Amino acid sequence: MVHANAPLTPTGRLRLARVVVEDGWPLRRAAERFQVSVTTAKRWADRYRETGEQGMQDRSSRPRTSPARTPTRTERRIIKVRVLRRWGPARIGYLLGLNPATVHRVLTRYRLARLTHLDRATGRVVRRYERDRPGELVHVDIKKLGNIPDGGGHKILGRQQGRKTRSGAGYSYLHNAVDDHSRLAYSEILPDETQHTAVAFWQRAHTFFTHAGITVEAVLTDNGSCYKSLLWRDTLAAQQISHKRTRPYRPQTNGKVERFNRTLLDEWAYAQPYQTETDRRAAYPAWLHTYNHHRRHTALGGQPPATRVPNLTGQNT
Incomplete structure (x- = not known):
């Protein structure tokens, strides 16, 4: 393969070598004609004398021996x-x-x-996949998150003092739904992970995807109790949506939403030292909008999720 900055292709090298060897041009004249150094002109002319036309191809730069290579x-x-x-x-x-x-x-x-x-349990390479169209599969999951006590946690007060204020702060539960094809996300911060809360969240998420022009065909969840309930089953059945579950102890099967969970922790939940839980929650809608409409996603070729959902409003806001 010719280097990107090489002045001569194999064909150009052959022409240079022939005018020197066969036509008797001086090296300096040939070098000026082909806009290379005299040293380069001599190298290709000498190689043409030794090996002919085959010598005009690139040779491997790998050394014949590597004495410092690891045994x-x-x-x-x-x-x-x-x-x-x-x-x-x-x-x-x-x-x-x-x-x-x-x-x-x-x-x-x-x-x-x-x-x-790699899959942690088996060591096998995880097979990456992406659904062909929005709504073909939506990943749903719940992320449990410790609340920030009033006055701030350990990031503001220090670890010792933060431990004293942590008691009684409680937890929040982020219910998340992520479309497999577009990575478009709908998320809410809710007080628990009961079946009624999970179903109510899904009803609102389903409305969100519908308004975006996405017809949800299947939902993938883990084996949490709320997702194994009859209420969850009947709700999806009434919407003509099939329910798929991950294999036990295999969270990577639900990888799209697991990756979303990690992103929201890094870029929102722990991105700055919030003074109160109210402050952190107030910042969430803006972050979620940025994620859907402006944050560039490596799996989408550097484009935000909104670019894969033509009917989604707010792309340019």
Whole structure:
């Protein structure tokens, strides 16, 4: 493969070499004609004399020997630890007495999958998928979040004082629904995770998706008690929506909403030291709007979820 900044293609090299070797041009004249250095002109002319037209192709820059390369036996030990224990480069390096950068190079050389791409239980590569259209599958989940006591928690008061004010603050429950295809999210902060609260949330979420022009066909949840209730089953059945559940102890199956949970924790819940729970909740609607309409999503080619839902209002607000 020719380097992006190479002045000559294999065809250009051949022409240069022929005018020097066959037509007798001086090296300086040929170099000026093809706008390269005299050294470059000589290199291609000499290679043409030695190997002919085949010599005009790029040669591998890999050295013939690599005396500093990690021994094969050590590489095998690195791979064995990675496969059996599913450790990262730092832990493997500490165990084997190696620089973590060396371990990382070995793992990259053998193209071992990143730990984030592996199933924790089996070690197998997680198969990524994306539904073809909005509404084909909506992921639903609940994230339990500790409330911030009045006056702030440990981020403001320090860990010791924060422990004293933490008692009695209680919990909030973020009920989340994320469309698989577009990553469009509907979320509410509610006081509990009972079946009646979960069903009422879904009714409002379903209305939200409907107003966005999305027809929900299936919902994926974990095996929480509220999602196993008859009320939840009957509600989805009345809406002609099929209900799918994740396998027990496999939260990655519901990965789209699990990733949303992590994003909201990093970018909203713990993004700044809030003075009260009221302050944090007041910031949530604006963050959720930003997530849906403006935050660029790597899985969507750098576009926000709203770009995949043509009927959604507010994209440009």
